[in-house]
Amino acid sequence: MSSMTSTVDIQQAVTTDAFDLGPARALSCRECGHRIPLAAEFACAECFGPLEVSYDFGDITRESIEAGPRSIWRYRGLLPVPSNVREHPNTEPGMTRLVKADRLAAALGLKSLWVKDDTGNPTHSFKDRVVAVALAAARELGFRVLACPSTGNLANAVAAAAARAGWESVVLIPSNLERAKILTTAVYDGALIAVDGNYDDVNRLATELAAEHEDWAFVNVNVRPYYAEGSKTLGYEVAEQLGWRLPEQIVIPVASGSQLTKVDKAFREFGELGLVEATPYKVFGAQATGCSPVSTAFKGGHDVVRPVKPDTIARSLAIGAPADGPYVLDAVRRTGGAVEDVTDAEVVEGIRLLARTEGIFAETAGGVTVATARKLIAAGKIDPDAETVLLITGDGLKTLDAVQDQIGPKATIPPSAAAVREVLGH
Amino acid sequence: MSSMTSTVDIQQAVTTDAFDLGPARALSCRECGHRIPLAAEFACAECFGPLEVSYDFGDITRESIEAGPRSIWRYRGLLPVPSNVREHPNTEPGMTRLVKADRLAAALGLKSLWVKDDTGNPTHSFKDRVVAVALAAARELGFRVLACPSTGNLANAVAAAAARAGWESVVLIPSNLERAKILTTAVYDGALIAVDGNYDDVNRLATELAAEHEDWAFVNVNVRPYYAEGSKTLGYEVAEQLGWRLPEQIVIPVASGSQLTKVDKAFREFGELGLVEATPYKVFGAQATGCSPVSTAFKGGHDVVRPVKPDTIARSLAIGAPADGPYVLDAVRRTGGAVEDVTDAEVVEGIRLLARTEGIFAETAGGVTVATARKLIAAGKIDPDAETVLLITGDGLKTLDAVQDQIGPKATIPPSAAAVREVLGH
Known part of the structure; x- marks a missing residue:
């Protein structure tokens, strides 16, 4: 695997002491393999392929991880962050619950099921993980402003992390965004800027600004290689919380696809480092039918x-x-998994099924994951007898619109016990 | 302290093996001291005073707690729950972040400040703690339905915990409740019933129903003595997370007042059990001026x-x-603290101050706590040189209405870098 290749080549190519980014040693192109020193670059100068962090992991043991803090920084020896990362304020996300989901398992016909509930993060989505890593790397790389284009969870996470760190933030959103999503970002008091245009317009503007402002770290643009590595912690935590072993099957929602590839990378790294037995696992991708390019492919x-x-x-x-x-x-394909997609109606059913069986209220992406798992089980792609993990990466409180027409009180009654008995039939 | 009195008297008065509620041995009246066996009672038959759980704690050590799960169940030896509490599905709240809040400390003029961020709980408020304890005790006491009257956080917590446990739930709310709060309870698919009336009407109805339905556990009515003990875990966690010691000052919001008294109880228990040195601490209560009966008194x-x-x-x-x-x-008064209250405008300022300094978005109750701390510092009641903890017990996502007129984007602009430069002045 590219991230574990011999360090000799890497050390010849780069000045490793330019930045302290822990075990990170270089950026390498995922397409052509070209290596450059650690820097705020995201596209290969040779072939325009995406750059990825390469590491020289030292001696990492279960004990050294277990002795660490109850946050993603327990894995700092596996992330592109300074070794003193905990000395600067950051949001310290991670170590969210891995819930044994017996009632959901029964509803889906699975033998053994776990839900990784990432709604417990500081701003209630997995984005706190990637932003925390981006902030730590950005500080070391010399940035002083944290920025992003976003339509939701990422905006919350960037504004909150910058506030905690005492950094300026610049968050660009489409001006027609729902009021609730604006408020949950604006409250952190950074520079929240509404842009008249769609998300593509906002994204293009971010790329332009990243080129202009050398001290602005757009987490998902110019420091994206570091940012993306934060998703590995989801995989590390699942393995550690299972008692240092890999699940047999895992279902992961697919947006850019980064998260799925990083969880896969995390499982491989843990196996190669001997932290878990490198048992086979299958990775499944989940999309909404209304945006399912990967499933279609x-x-x-x-x-x-x-x-x-x-x-x-x-x-x-x-x-x-x-x-x-x-x-x-x-x-x-390498792991023997599949990608599937589900309709918006199935997404809402997925949200409601998870809520009523496990008491976890997921955002629409979580509904996609649950509904896709159900579809893959029905199709025989997911083995009902193999241990399965579902990643729930965001919170239903942020996507109330999706369910508001489907749910409500059972009844509205006068304040009398007789009226309650009538409603409930007892 | 009443909860630690000799077990000899208690064991004479009750059949201790009637229920397995761990270290709990009896219910005793806080007013007249009358003791009764463990049961679903909440008011003293002698004097109508409130009943409280009395314990016979066994050998509790730091090591035994540290070896427990990362949830409130690590303290199960100090709570009125069955020793096998983890064998039944429950929401497993607790062990939320204790955040070193240096930027908020600087803004308030404090030397050392911590924020206990209970928004990380499953339904994002401390209510998950009390409901989890109520559910565990209710199961052992023979109940089969979890119920409550509520206008918000409690409704979420009860509906979610019942869903996870596979119990029926009955949640009574005033019919004029905001749509968002209805949705975040309804999604768990219990019997959510809207009552035409105010909260007092709903509360009276709950008391009537509790008397009628012997298998309905109204968490804050007929199993209230057990439920209330769940708040002790906030105090236990603060002490453990500080490295097994007590803070010098703690600021706690006051609704019924139960939470404040239970955190105080937790600190005393830890001292008496030798888990921490019994150093002096001051407890401060925080109220909103628009509902400040305790502050006034x-x-x-x-x-x-x-x-x-x-x-x-x-x-x-x-x-x-x-x-x-x-x-x-x-x-x-016993600890040398104070109770203070703040205006609604100060509440919003408190929410915004916490958000922009620490990246934590609290509900209105959190704004009350922060603003009250500021007022008590200005008045010389809180010592700026003594280590202080603020309890943030709920999430800003649930009370967006409170801030919606105060915050928003800095500007709305066309999609051009020049426009961004103009807004930011760089």
Whole structure:
């Protein structure tokens, strides 16, 4: 695997002491393998392929991890962050619950099921993980402003992390965003700027600004290689929380596809480092039918992911041209998994099924994951007898619109016990 | 302290093997001391005083706690729950972050400040703690339905915990409740019933139903003595997370007042059990001026808390006749603390101050706590050189209405870098 290749080559190519980013040693192109020193770069100068962090991991043991803090920083020896990362204020996300989901398992016909509930993070989505890593790397790389284009969870996470660190933030959003999502970002008092245009317009503006402002770290643009590594912690935590072993099957929502590829990377790293037995596992990708370019490519047997125009209630997954789509296909095919997609109606059913069986209220992306798992079980792709993990990466409180027409009180009654008895039939 | 009195008397009075509620041995009246066996009772038959759980704690050590799960069940040896509590599904709340809040400390002029961020719980408030304990005790006491009257956080917590356990739930709410709060309870698919009336009407109906239905556990009515003990875990966690010691000052929001008295109880228990050194600490209570009966009594030097009609945006604290008000006064006066109240405008400032300094978005009750701390510092009641903890017990995502008129984007611009430069001045 590229991230574990011999360190000799790497050390010849770079000045390793330019930045203290822990075990990170270089950036390498995922397409052509070209290596450059650690820097705020995200595209290969040779082939324009995406750059990824390469490491020289030292001696990492279960004991050294277990002795660490109850946050993603227990894995700092596996992340591109300074060794003193805990000395600067950050949001310290991670170590969210891994819930044994027996009632959901029964409803789905599975023998053994776990739900990784990432709604417990500081701003209630997995984005706190990637942003915390981006902030730590950005500080070391010399940035002083944390920025992003976003339509939701990422905006919350960037504004909150910058506030905690005492950094300025610049968050760009489409001006027609729902009021609730504006408020949950604006409260952190950074520079929240509404842009008249769609998300593509906002994204293009971010890329332009990143080139202009050398001290602005756009977490998902110019420091994306570091940012993306934060998703590995989801995989590390699942393995550690299972008692230092890998699950047999895992279902992961696919937006850009980065998260799925990083969880796969985490499992491989743990195996190669001897932290877990390198047992086989299958990775499954979940998309909403209204934005399912990776699922379409998978089912069509294609290597190329054809962009689509998103139309789904699962807005946090609505990336029509997913940058890591091809790598998702690689990981899923290599492990024997699959990618599937579900309708918006099935997404709402998925949210409600998880809520009523396990008391966990997921955002639409979580509904996609649950509903896709159900579809894959029915199709015989997910083995009901193999241990399965579902990643729930965001909170239903942020996507109330998706369920508001489907649920409500059982009845509205006068204040009398007789009226309650009548409603309940007892 | 009543909870630690000799077990000899207690064991004579009760059949201790009737229920396995761990270290709990009896219910005793806080007013007259009358003891009864463990049961689903909440008021003393002799004097109508409130009943409280009495214990016979076994050998509890730091090591035995540290070896436990990362949830409130690590303290099960100190709670009225069965020793096998973890064998039944429950929400497993607790062990939320204790955040070193240096930027907020600087803003407030404090030397050392911590924020206990209970928004990380499963339904994002401390209510998950008390409901989890109530559910565990209710199961052992023979109940089969989990119920409550509520206007918000409690409704979420009860519906979610019942869903996870596979229990029926009955949640009674005023029919004019905000749509968002209805949705975040309805999604768990219990019997959510809207009642045409105010919260007092709903509460009376709950008491009537509790008397009628012997298998319904109204968490804050007929199993209240067990439920209330769940708040002790906030105190236990603060002490453990500080490295097994007590803070010098702690600021706690006051609704019924139960939480404040239980945190105080937790600190005393830890001291008496030798888990921490019994160092002095001061407990401060925080209320909104629009519902400040306890603050009024404190400042007036009264022992009696005179009921008020609430009128404040801090709805989760809006209990006009707080059941534990007198015990709050006792705890605050005994420890040398104070009770203070703040206006709704100060509440919003408190929410915003916490958000922009620490990246934590609290509900209105959190704004009350922060603003009250600021007021007590200015008045010289809180010592700026003594280590202080603020309890943040609920999430801003649930009370967006409170801030919506105060915050928003810095600007709305066309999608151009020049426009961004103009807004930011760089």
